[in-house]
């Protein structure tokens with residue numbers, strides 16, 4: 001099954017060298033501080049040291065790349081080396097000095113841009129734009145390769161329905177179809193048409209599987225769900241990425257129904273390789289193999305290494321379980337030896353596919369400095385940010401701001417460049433970012449600004465001074481970037497009391513308030529929804545955040561993005577998502593229906609919601625079956641006075657089925673440019689197969705019968721018509 005080169009290498013390599021190919025190390029830090037790196041990170045996150053102090057400690061320490069072990073052929077890959085000079089230097093050691101001259105593979109988390117940081121994936125998903133998703137991945141790949149990287153640990157396609165989970169920020173939201181399309185577009189963008197090029201990266205789709213469904217929204221927590229639900233709602237995005245050609249996949253930290261993904265042959269062999277035909281490499285999540293001991297399915301590291309290898313885990317990211325234990329096991333156990341050959345062979349095959357044997361130093365001709373943050377890349381980051389901004393509320397058309405309006409900006413998040421990168425941008429730098437204040441100052445150098453919204457350092461007098469004689473106050477509210485992302489689950493997703501207090505204070509001064517919300521997850525913001533004049537959802541938009549926001553606020557860009565995740569009215573509603581099944585007692589006015597006593601049934605902002613500076617009217621929805629397809633068409637008229645782009649959404653409900661079905665499920669969508677005053681007819685062809693589901697025995701079935709087809713501007717704002725599907 002492997003090429004001659006790979007087979008020949010395997011026949012010459014020792015067990016230790018084969019295990020080396022499965023060993024992925026992170027640079028370890030040595031030097032000025034004595035605490036381990038993980039502890040140092042913890043100290044920064046829990047506030048014992050500041051971010052600046054952390055940076056200083058990092059800068060005064062040096063990185064240890066275990067060069068002797070590279071020379072001995074005992075390391076196959078690295079995670080986290082993000083610069084060309086170091087990567088090429090280490091590569092030279094491997095290629096010129098290790099016994100079999102096997103090149104190293106460099107992996108890195110390039111989640112939403114490398115140096116040119118683009119919007120967090122949750123934000124960018126709101127563009128509903130596959131071509132954009134692909135282009136930003138393509139740019140990230142080129143930047144990453146220029147820094148000597150070969151493999152990115154992305155895309156993350158974990159369907160996420162619980163806003164408490166901090167990692168909702170890293171994927172495309174709650175919908176299975178959107179996650180699948182977003183993930184596949186990213187894979188195409190990263191990998192291009194060949195990996196053997198100086199501007200593409202291999203994609204490692206993650207976290208397989210259902211990492212986005214931890215109990216209570218708590219990161220790393222158990223996942224317990226029916227196989228039907230797993231197959232229908234959670235697995236398709238991973239499969240779509242494999243179909244798009246992803247060459248690597250990362251098993252998730254979590255267990256599913258009692259079996260940790262890292263030791264599940266059912267997932268990693270039967271499903272992934274046998275059913276889906278995946279031939280690439282599996283890469284464990286960081287330290288996950290050793291964590292099988294914590295899960296309680298392995299007594300020690302040796303048992304963990306054995307379990308993971310037999311399950312089908314190829315690369316051990318940083319746990320050193322394989323390095324410490326596998327040689328001993330392989331010597332005495334022929335099965336382990338055979339599995340080791342298979343796993344090492346797959347890693348070598350990936351290196352071959354990346355062209356590393358022929359040219360281990362392949363990087364773009366231009367220098368890193370010419371590629372990273374080029375004007376062209378910045379322009380794309382700005383476009384992506386513009387297309388990710390969701391206008392949640394806009395009373396009386398207060399936005400775009402009138403020409404000559406006297407405006408003040410309040411709030412640290414409006415000025416803090418470092419906060420614009422979002423939680424997963426390790427190649428990014430705060431200094432590269434344009435804040436909203438920067439962008440506003442470019443237009444009006446004397447624009448008024450005041451902090452004191454996130455922290456109680458400013459007295460109210462400074463706020464009074466900043467807002468006096470202004471017509472509109474732009475209030476930057478939300479979450480700091482480290483409040484979302486990994487290990488950042490929250491049990492309360494409302495805004496802190498001080499932010500609400502400040503908001504109410506400014507409102508009480510009789511000002512119009514436009515809230516610009518920075519956050520990595522949906523927030524429960526009923527106060528703002530009720531009282532703000534406008535709410536602009538800015539997420540974490542990357543290096544061009546400020547420019548893109550100013551473009552929208554001042555009307556140079558007409559916002560078109562729509563939510564890919566439901567905004568709850570309160571934390572207690574979590575998990576809340578649109579594609580739920582109906583209960584026997586759907587929520588209603590009667591007491592004995594499915595609802596809460598103390599919080600509304602409805603979300604604050606529904607899936608698919610997003611306003612524009614123009615308005616659209618939907619009419620004439622028609623649906624008919626043609627062969628195995630359902631043809632849907634609808635008229636959309638731009639009834640306002642601005643050109644705009646509308647994201648037209650089609651949902652389906654099977655009215656009666658053998659199992660309960662979602663009350664609505666996204667079947668298709670398109671983004672349509674419609675000039676002011678113009679009407680367009682929009683046509684969709686939906687294969688009947690998209691309406692199927694998994695029955696009791698886990699067979700995929702498409703049933704004849706009545707279906708309701710919806711088309712509209714959000715999941716709640718739709719037209720509907722019924723069809724009778726014949727099979």
Ligand code: BGC
Nearest residue numbers: 079109153206207285286486
């Ligand atoms: C995360 C992964 C990431 C890995 C390597 C882990 O903690 O779960 O998403 O790819 O670290 O940095």
